[in-house]
Amino acid sequence: MSALDGRTAIVTGAARGLGAEYARILHDAGANVVIADLLEEEGAALAAELGARARFERLDVTSEEEWERVTASALDAFGAIDVLVNNAGIANAAPIEHFTLAKWRAVIEVNLTGTFLGCRAVVPAMKAAGRGSIINISSVEGLRGSPALHGYTASKFGVRGLTKSLAVELGPAGIRVNSVHPGLILTEMTTRIDPDDLVIPLGRAALPADVAGTIRFLAGDDSAYTTGAEFVVDGGMTA
Ligand code: NAD
Secondary structure: OOOOOOOEEEEEOOOOHHHHHHHHHHHHOOOEEEEEEOOHHHHHHHHHHHOOOEEEEEOOOOOHHHHHHHHHHHHHHHOOOOEEEEOOOOOOOOOHHHOOHHHHHHHHHHHHHHHHHHHHHHHHHHHHHOOEEEEEEOOHHHOOOOOOOHHHHHHHHHHHHHHHHHHHHHHHHOEEEEEEEEOOEOOHHHOOOOHHHOOOOOOOOEOOHHHHHHHHHHHOHHHOOOOOOEEEEOOOOOO
């Protein structure tokens, strides 16, 4: 028997990068997995590779209607939503004088509003079941400031704050809400960052697999008494 047998997880932004690794590890641990992303080809390919307990749903996390459709379809297919990983995200950067309103709105809309909509969409099913684990992906940029990342940093601090208010409100309903704060992970989002420009005590950038174990821990019962907490997975960057 695996730790997540019979549980159902929705992972957003799961067609590639970190989200794909989270979908894989939750699936390997026995969960039914909904791979939710804008990228239809990659998402459908991953679902096909994982097999019967995985399905792809096209989701734009900024759309209330699409969240309604995806949660209804997950409930229809698997009967419950036990875990939500709010992972979909984008990044942009510019010095403040050149940080356009369009840039600001785009990053806040996907990273923060998308996370809010996801949490709101799954809570009724989790309340009805009397349990649930919501894992919100923030960043080390949700713990400190870095030049030019103004919208990204604000969004990731926002995700951390939303996690706290939800943890306090939803604890009595048996729903846990935690945030995860990765450092530099090698994905398409970070191709332009040189790890040698950063001080990383563990001496290397991470791969998605370096973060996935924390997601599995937070999804399952080993973390049953953990809520409102911040999990920093950064090789010591912010120590
Ligand atoms: P990525 O760009 O490789 O993947 C992001 C995924 O999100 C893509 O599949 C994309 O299609 C999807 N996505 C974007 N907008 C969406 C939307 N509106 N609706 C649905 N899906 C959408 O990035 P990644 O590095 O895998 O990052 C995943 C998450 O981890 C992000 O929230 C990111 O901020 C966070 N993070 C990444 C790092 C890093 O170093 N890579 C560090 C800290 C935090």
